[in-house]
Amino acid sequence: MKRKKNIPTLKKLLTIAALGLTATAAYTQSYDEILRLRGMNETVQGIRSMADGEHYTVLEGSNVRRYDYAGREEGRALLPVVSGDFRIHDYLFSPDEQSMLLSVGATPIYRHSYTTSYFLAAEGSMLPVMRQLKAPRDASFSPDSRWIAASNENDLYLYDTRSKELRRVTSDGKWNEIINGTTDWVYEEEFGFTKAYAFSPDSRRIAYLRFDESRVPLFEMMRFDGALYNKAYTFKYPKAGDANSEVQLWVYDIDADRSTRIDTGADTDQYIPHLDWTPDGRLYFFRLNRHQNRFEAVLCEADGSQRVIYAETSPRYVERVSAPTLTFIDRDRFIVREETTSGWMHLYMHSLDKGRLHPVTQGEWEVTEIVSATPERICYLSTETSPLRRDLYTVRCNGKGKKRLTGGDGYYAIAPSRGMKYYISTFSNATTPNRVEVCTADGRTVRTLRTSEALRAELEATQRPAKEFLTITTERGDVLNAWMLRPRDFDPARKYPVLLTQYSGPGSQQVADRWSLDWENALCDAGYIILCTDGRGTGLRGEAFKKCTYRNLGALEVEDQLSAARYAASLPYVDEARIGIYGWSFGGFMALSCALKGEGLFRMAIAVAPVTSWRYYDTIYTEVYNGLPQENPAGYDDNSPISFAERLDDTKTRLLIVHGTADDNVHFQNAMEMTRALNRAQKQYDMMVYPDQNHSMQPDDMRNVRQKLVEYTIEHL
Template sequence: MMNIQATLLAAALFCAAGVQAQNEYAEIARLNSLNERVYGIRSMADGEHYTVREGNDIRRYAYATAGEGVSLLPTPAPNLVITDYGFSPDERMILIASGRHPIYRHSYTTQYQLVADGRVQPVLTEAEAPRDASFSPDGSRIVYSDRNDLYVYDIQSRKTRRLTDDGAWNSVINGTTDWVYEEEFGTTRAYAFSPDGTQLAFLRFDESEVPLMEMMRFDGKLYNTAYSFKYPKAGEKNSVVELWVADLASGAKRRIDTGGETDQYIPRIGYTPDGRLWYYRLNRRQNTFEVVLCEPHGAQRVIYEERSQQYVERVDDATITFVDKDRFLVRQESHTGYMHLYLYSIRRGFLAQVTKGPWEVTAVVGTDGKRVWYLSTETSPLRRNLYSVRLDGKEKRRLTTGEGYYTVAPSRGMKYCITTFSNATTPNRVEICDGEGTPVRTLADSRALREELAATRRPVKEFFTFTTERGDTLNAYIVKPRDFDPSKRYPVLLTQYSGPGSQQVADRWSLDWEDALVDKGYIVVSADGRGTGFRGERFKKQTYGRLGALEVEDQLSLARHMAAQPWIDPARIGIYGWSYGGFMATSCALKGLGLFRMAIAVAPVTSWRYYDTIYTEIYNNLPQYNAAGYDENSPIHFARMLDDGKTRLLLIHGTADDNVHFQNTIEMARALNRAGKQYDMMIYPDQNHSMMPDDTHNVRQKMIDYTLEHL
């Protein structure tokens, strides 16, 4: 037995080591906090001013001239927690969402405050759980959702009318989306105003036949409780979605015919500038996409259609951009195999191909009716630059000059834009430019961070390509320790995501937990394998119908490529991934046959049968028609292949993950147990898929510690 003095000394050393270890990710987080951004940018109607959220204030600035800005809240400002805000059409009022009570990843309920006539006052106070509120186009009303029903609030009379009355939890949803639409189509608001503000189109979700998922909640209580919600897993029933239109004055409602097929998706709805209702229609396989226009007399017609043998890339707000009452832009890849812009007419059909070349348009920034501004990969799949071009495809101009990665927030009418630029060696620089890309002034340049990075000679990404044994050339990056010596041998961690259409290898500045390992003498490498994005349709869609086959081959090839380098220790190769990347890390650990000394899988999918309909079926077809694509590459079915004498496997999961359910890790553990395999596990009680905000630091420090111990 150890004596008391020795015990106290050992405890002190243990505590000191723990404090030091905890500082490793804290240092990464500190550096990230110095990477400057501008939050909550909103262009004002004149195109000459913009607003931003600064703490619990909303301030207005001019694009063209520097200044301190003007607070748009009364002084002294009330004690608000500004989550979001929106202006009335005349910009005389502001609707503020104050506080956030999460439902799922994007959705939340909140309390609303109305800023008008120099005062801030609570509104929608009769609502129990209001959400997704917005002004009508004439500014006289606020429409919002409460407990799966839609309501309209008259600002002048302060009276509320209930538009729907059949909303019920786990049964019917009006005007907001169900779980799978929210997660995969990236929207929570499922209503749209007509331009004159008299009509409200909305979606009604009948999810009564969708299977029920029960997620256990513990929350430090004596008795745990089950949180039940509707979650359609691959091949199971989806919500039946209907399109309705309500008259905001009378409350009268009518249903819009969306065709005889009910097992389909309606991802977006809206109105043309001249007031005609339109909606997206997508079949269950997601390989036929239509834009349907509703004429005033009741007739409907398809104004755009796209088909693909595998799938039509997931549609969003920027898939269709209406230019005026007749013309609209389409962003699609089926015609040439690269994502490009096309101009169509409602009356005449196809008009012009606006962009072309062996590169991709990644975002539509805006249009003034004569030109369109867009981001593309024309200089490199790893980079993004801003261009503009006439709608007939002529007079293309590159507007940004930096070699790296731009994101853009445009002004109304494209008079100005706020660009955020970075590359592998340069943290964020935020600038205001005019519509021709000429810099006007700098808003932020991360100077303190740049100076610190230069002073410490922090290692940066170096980009390279390598060719697999099958002849495929993949983009990759490597980060080496600052004192790298090619005569030595280093451990290497492969970090990846690998999901369809994704990208990890990009020329932009970033730091994460892996960079703490570089400080400890490790090398970090990442490669985008087959199936990832921004290299054309053919490269991306190779993985269709067999998720986890080609992607795993490519990561194993990367591991072998690194093992062959004279400065890599081939006995110390690890791999990490989160979500789809967790699926990959688990698969590589099992199929690697001892190639990896360590693997970390966070929130991994372990069978695509457990994941949702929209994401899984677009890339893997329905399990009823492609059972092999679901089972042959499921890690659960080859748990016996784990060489636990050579490979340490760590599974990490939050028990309240409503996205990739804890079920995935439980069933993986069951399979490993049956196969008699040893592995490690870290569980985060009541944490969601991102483990934010409660365990953001803890999970990353855990991965640092685990890697230092086992790799």
């Protein structure tokens, strides 16, 4: 079907093509320049504190180097020099720090998971361990440093570093049926962990999760891989409303060589997102109901009895729980980080025997992370100065004596030493790239590790534009945080095209005062204004602002992006006929929805790896924000782009859909069903498909897709 628009003359087409080729070449060079500059932003990665709290280690090339926080000695290589292609992917010290477990090479499975080869480094030698295992993963030491636990082909194993013997803990593991000691796909993706076991403090027991995913529907994802015959990759993926894995908790007694099942309650349709041991050696676990509005931490006593040591309920949902939700500081007291009490994410002191003791932090701001916790003091990052910023604070456990330790206005990331005698801070803001410093516990700078000085000099010499922060008040009166990026030669008398870039997902944040460069900056270099807005449903502004989208995912968020577009169109220096929108994943869902509901407001829209119906996405993520589809079908269907494909005005809006065929997260099915709906509605659109690439367009096409985004925007906006 021909596009319904005025057909330009041949002369005009040739002129446009010539300009487009020139611009595309310039933008390709500009994007390469963005990559070069981004690579100059200095950091220190993989910082690990040693037990003495005076030294830390980092992975540098094919060696691990030890440094002194105070800088009294030079860095020292801890491994012997190895010839050949010996690529260390990760490393882990034994608790006694007499040996080191090295992961050499990595074969990805999903977002967080990979299989590897393990080597044990001790006394100047490196020897392969657990060679009998075909696909080991998730290995770790026992607290006494004797045992190494690892998962392999859905079963859990123990390696004895003394006898060099391998012991099989479970034997019923089977692909797409039973998993022991590691997680299924949806736990890995949504709860963010794969090591589903924990040693007791005395190293005599190991608790582990067992997933029975036999009832979970099977998903097939086609792999092409350049082969003559393509093959389907099958894995268990529970879509909203469908069956989840049934998860059990077991404890293996190492001396007795026997496993015992732990009672986790009568409800089998629930989640167990964390298990661990108290400092005095009692097992505890988290359980979360299917609707994710009731959360309990359950303690297992030595006599076999159980009791709930913390419970939280919400009329909507409990914010995603994870290991740091509950942090023990001694044998009795623990800190809980939660938002339902005050409507803001804060810290509360609890006792195993007495329950809640008192709040540790209070105010209309949020604690984003506990950095360090001792029986005396807690160090945490928060948004107290601004929801756009992160600062480090210290406070006594009674909630008194609060002190801000960081001095700059921007965004801090903190890597603490053991015991928080020192910490390494990485600071940036919208105009300042990374500065990495070692500081003492009271915030005094000891030494500077990185300054990004060469990058700072280039940015200053070239006058590269920086984000300008603003607020947008919508027609409904909501005040939204935003940033704008204007070309360096900005002239308010001119008219500029605008690209809206956004993610918009629940609890997310794109508007933050930190330094960054991405493909959108390449557009800014050649005359585009970039606008990013965090609408309702995004995070760090309190529970009410975040949870107002509950059971109606995609409705209010789209309203806010349309408001942002109308705000941009009202500016005197904006060409209202040249406004575009882009997003990836949830942002892709949003870009599609805005293009279809925008009534011609957008000249161009790009949706990368978009969810096109929440019925196609997984249980944990979708149901926590939208409820189950059996109970809330309107929340799924009324906001699904597939349901209103006919609303695309393809005479005004040019639409590009981009997807990888091996996307195990947001399945290629989403793009296929969207295009089916557009075809049935007789709509025109463009598409870019990346064979065998995942949700991040890996392993091959991360750069290629961004180059496509640049070129498509140049051509159509």
